[in-house]
Amino acid sequence: xxxxxxxxxxxxxxxxxxxxxxxxxxxxxxxxxxxxxxxxxxxxxxxxxxxxxxxxxxxxxxxxxxxxxxxxxxxxxxxxxxxxxxxxxxxxxxxxxxxxxxxxxxxxxxxxxxxxxxxxxxxxxxxxxxxxxxxxxxxxxxxxxxxxxxxxxxxxxxxxxxxxxxxxxxxxxxxxxxxxxxxxxxxxxxxxxxxxxxxxxxxxxxxxxxxxxxxxxxxxxxxxxxxxxxxxxxxxxxxxxxxxxxxxxxxxxxxxxxxxxxxxxxxxxxxxxxxxxxxxxxxxxxxxxxxxxxxxxxxxxxxxxxxxxxxxxxxxxxxxxxxxxxxxxxxxxxxxxxxxxxxxxxxxxxxxxxxxxxxxxxxxxxxxxxxxxxxxxxxxxxx
Amino acid sequence: xxxxxxxxxxxxxxxxxxxxxxxxxxxxxxxxxxxxxxxxxxxxxxxxxxxxxxxxxxxxxxxxxxxxxxxxxxxxxxxxxxxxxxxxxxxxxxxxxxxxxxxxxxxxxxxxxxxxxxxxxxxxxxxxxxxxxxxxxxxxxxxxxxxxxxxxxxxxxxxxxxxxxxxxxxxxxxxxxxxxxxxxxxxxxxxxxxxxxxxxxxxxxxxxxxxxxxxxxxxxxxxxxxxxxxxxxxxxxxxxxxxxxxxxxxxxxxxxxxxxxxxxxxxxxxxxxxxxxxxxxxxxxxxxxxxxxxxxxxxxxxxxxxxxxxxxxxxxxxxxxxxxxxxxxxxxxxxxx
Ligand SMILES: Cc1cc2nc3c(=O)[nH]c(=O)nc-3n(C[C@H](O)[C@H](O)[C@H](O)COP(=O)(O)OP(=O)(O)OC[C@H]3O[C@@H](n4cnc5c(N)ncnc54)[C@H](O)[C@@H]3O)c2cc1C
Numbered sequence: 197x198x199x200x201x202x203x204x205x206x207x208x209x210x211x212x213x214x215x216x217x218x219x220x221x222x223x224x225x226x227x228x229x230x231x232x233x234x235x236x237x238x239x240x241x242x243x244x245x246x247x248x249x250x251x252x253x254x255x256x257x258x259x260x261x262x263x264x265x266x267x268x269x270x271x272x273x274x275x276x277x278x279x280x281x282x283x284x285x286x287x288x289x290x291x292x293x294x295x296x297x298x299x300x301x302x303x304x305x306x307x308x309x310x311x312x313x314x315x316x317x318x319x320x321x322x323x324x325x326x327x328x329x330x331x332x333x334x335x336x337x338x339x340x341x342x343x344x345x346x347x348x349x350x351x352x353x354x355x356x357x358x359x360x361x362x363x364x365x366x367x368x369x370x371x372x373x374x375x376x377x378x379x380x381x382x383x384x385x386x387x388x389x390x391x392x393x394x395x396x397x398x399x400x401x402x403x404x405x406x407x408x409x410x411x412x413x414x415x416x417x418x419x420x421x422x423x424x425x426x427x428x429x430x431x432x433x434x435x436x437x438x439x440x441x442x443x444x445x446x447x448x449x450x451x452x453x454x455x456x457x458x459x460x461x462x463x464x465x466x467x468x469x470x471x472x473x474x475x476x477x478x479x480x481x482x483x484x485x486x487x488x489x490x491x492x493x494x495x496x497x498x499x500x501x502x503x504x505x506x507x508x509x510x511x512x513x514x515x516x517x518x519x520x521x522x523x524x525x526x527x528x529x530x531x532x533x534x535x536x537x538x539x540x541x542x543x544x545x546x547x548x549x550x551x552x553x554x555x556x557x558x559x560x561x562x563x564x565x566x567x568x569x570x571x572x573x574x575x576x577x578x579x
Numbered sequence: 580x581x582x583x584x585x586x587x588x589x590x591x592x593x594x595x596x597x598x599x600x601x602x603x604x605x606x607x608x609x610x611x612x613x614x615x616x617x618x619x620x621x622x623x624x625x626x627x628x629x630x631x632x633x634x635x636x637x638x639x640x641x642x643x644x645x646x647x648x649x650x651x652x653x654x655x656x657x658x659x660x661x662x663x664x665x666x667x668x669x670x671x672x673x674x675x676x677x678x679x680x681x682x683x684x685x686x687x688x689x690x691x692x693x694x695x696x697x698x699x700x701x702x703x704x705x706x707x708x709x710x711x712x713x714x715x716x717x718x719x720x721x722x723x724x725x726x727x728x729x730x731x732x733x734x735x736x737x738x739x740x741x742x743x744x745x746x747x748x749x750x751x752x753x754x755x756x757x758x759x760x761x762x763x764x765x766x767x768x769x770x771x772x773x774x775x776x777x778x779x780x781x782x783x784x785x786x787x788x789x790x791x792x793x794x795x796x797x798x799x800x801x802x803x804x805x806x807x808x809x810x811x812x813x814x815x816x817x818x819x820x821x822x823x824x825x826x827x828x829x830x831x832x833x834x835x836x837x838x839x840x841x842x843x844x845x846x847x848x849x850x851x852x853x854x855x856x857x858x859x860x861x862x863x864x865x866x867x868x869x870x871x872x873x874x875x876x877x878x879x880x881x882x883x884x885x886x887x888x889x890x891x892x893x894x895x896x897x898x899x900x901x902x903x904x905x906x907x908x909x910x911x912x913x914x915x916x
Pocket of ligand 1: 320321322323324328329330331353354355356357406555558559560561562563564565568803
């Protein structure tokens with residue numbers, strides 16, 4: 197164990213910092229949950245790609261820099277330090293990307309990864325259905341083989357950014373007689389295909405970022421399937437692992453929130469409730485603990501290990517610390533917490549953040565489901 | 580930047596764990612509890628033969644010359660096995676402090692040989708553990724750490740932990756060997772590491788119990804309420820571990836920020852152990868409320884170590900000064916500096 201950064205790592209940090217300082221937009225972007233903000237974020241995604249920062253851990257052949265996970269963590273720290281915008285393509289780069297890297301053919305890698313890293317194609321994830329949320333194996337949307345195409349019919353829901361995104365990836369029932377985890381395939385589709393209808397859904401904050409998707413005999417070429425027909429469940433589980441585990445929520449995001457929370461507390465110290473003081477310290481401690489843990493997991497993976505059910509520990513920890521930190525901020529703001537714009541007209545990002553933090557324990561597999569996984573797979577308790 | 584535990588460390592820790600599981604099983608704790616002294620020359624002898632007192636003693640003085648990072652891994656094993664002999668204080672706290680100041684070769688060699696036992700007396704603790712059987716005492720006067728030979732005890736107090744031996748402090752004396760703060764930080768770190776070991780042991784006991792106890796015709800561990808209690812505790816325990824390692828590295832390197840990281844570690848470990856103890860007793864039902872299951876030994880040690888070497892208020896006050904007071908740089912990019 198050696199917690200010092202190498203000279204190379206320090207030089208890399210300096211390089212990222214310089215680029216971010218020169219390129220991060222001065223004005224905060226409009227939320228990516230709205231169409232105008234979505235397009236601003238796509239612009240930013242392309243700008244990042246122009247500096248070759250689209251996805252630093254990917255091989256150079258696919259628009260990456262071939263960097264290791266520690267360098268990725270350094271990149272993320274500088275990204276959040278600079279206050280750079282959220283990644284509109286996170287479903288693509290953090291979930292689908294690693295999945296294609298692991299399960300895709302060379303042709304699929306060439307076709308999908310580079311445009312993803314360049315921000316040319318923005319991806320949505322289409323797993324959930326009205327009757328298949330936590331119970332994802334209950335999905336019924338069918339993809340029936342017709343020659344060299346699948347014909348998709350059914351409905352998906354809660355698909356983040358699908359209101360505006362370009363492509364989607366999801367699980368479909370390719371064997372109509374199959375049950376549960378069997379007979380599912382992992383298929384990529386163009387959201388602009390004939391037969392796809394998107395119905396944006398207004399979320400808690402009022403903006404229509406995610407959508408219901410209706411498929412009416414949508415034809416998708418067979419070569420858009422990742423891995424074998426009927427092997428979709430295993431592929432999806434690997435993707436879910438990425439989502440809960442290392443990549444989705446980089447620690448820097450919570451360290452940035454904890455730093456802002458400390459500043460907020462200092463401003464309001466005189467009137468803050470006594471408990472707030474301790475909660476602010478707890479937010480800092482938890483964000484740090486999450487960072488150490490992520491560095492430890494990254495070191496473990498780099499040494500050849502892999503993470504399994506431990507990803508569920510991560511998911512619970514970051515989602516609950518995020519909610520607690522934002523709740524604390526709301527309580528410190530007191531009567532002002534309900535205002536959408538604070539003094540001087542600035543957006544009340546604590547309110548926005550608190551609302552978003554409420555979804556953390558729900559998406560990426562609810563925390564109840566994660567607790568089941570921990571109990572059954574890590575502790576070996578009976579189902 | 581590398582956060583991995585080396586293969587050597589894993590092997591050593593595994594070896595200590597297996598050894599203690601053999602010689603320091605719960606039956607031994609029960610036997611000690613039934614004895615007058617609550618201490619056993621045989622057990623100490625066994626631990627010495629395993630080389631445990633000399634882990635952090637430099638190789639030149641007959642020890643293994645390990646680091647504080649090794650020490651926290653071993654301390655967790657001592658917690659897991661519920662070791663009550665004053666091994667952590669002597670081997671994992673006193674030895675590295677004494678070897679750092681130099682000039683303590685004879686004492687270090689005696690520690691490695693299992694002949695010297697060092698009790699620790701610090702103003703943050705109202706009482707001193709194992710003063711009675713100690714050959715030496717580290718004590719504090721005007722912020723300086725003193726070492727002196729010592730024999731005999733004073734008044735024995737009654738701890739809820741049946742194997743803990745607490746005494747009223749005595750007048751400080753001896754030669755200066757460092758600062759009171761160094762003693763506090765080392766001891767708090769080792770207490771934190773023992774606390775996660777205690778928590779792991781309680782988790783294991785509760786999980787086993789949940790697999791074997793049936794109600795409504797099925798193991799209680801199949802009930803989601805029980806599963807979720809245990810899973811919640813696992814999250815707390817696992818996220819305390821890297822905090823302890825990070826603090827160990829900071830303290831080993833003498834980083835200026837080490838006290839903050841030690842306080843973080845102590846708080847995280849105490850929270851985890853405390854939460855785990857309540858979860859474990861709840862999982863055991865009324866059985867957990869008896870002296871007859873083993874759980875209470877671990878639970879009571881957890882209460883004791885949570886309050887010792889700086890309680891919650893003490894460690895929060897250090898975090899407060901650093902984080903809210905602005906002395907420590909925080910935010911992204913400040914994971915390690
Ligand atoms: C902001 C946001 C973004 C999302 N983005 C996407 C996306 O991009 N793509 C996509 O496919 N989906 C997305 N989702 C959907 C998300 O994956 C589901 O909401 C989630 O899987 C839970 O399903 P559900 O909403 O149907 O809740 P339900 O499954 O109906 O669960 C309701 C409650 O019951 C609990 N529960 C259910 N089953 C169990 C059980 N076995 N044990 C204990 N408790 C249980 C749940 O934990 C929850 O508390 C998103 C959701 C949100 C909130």
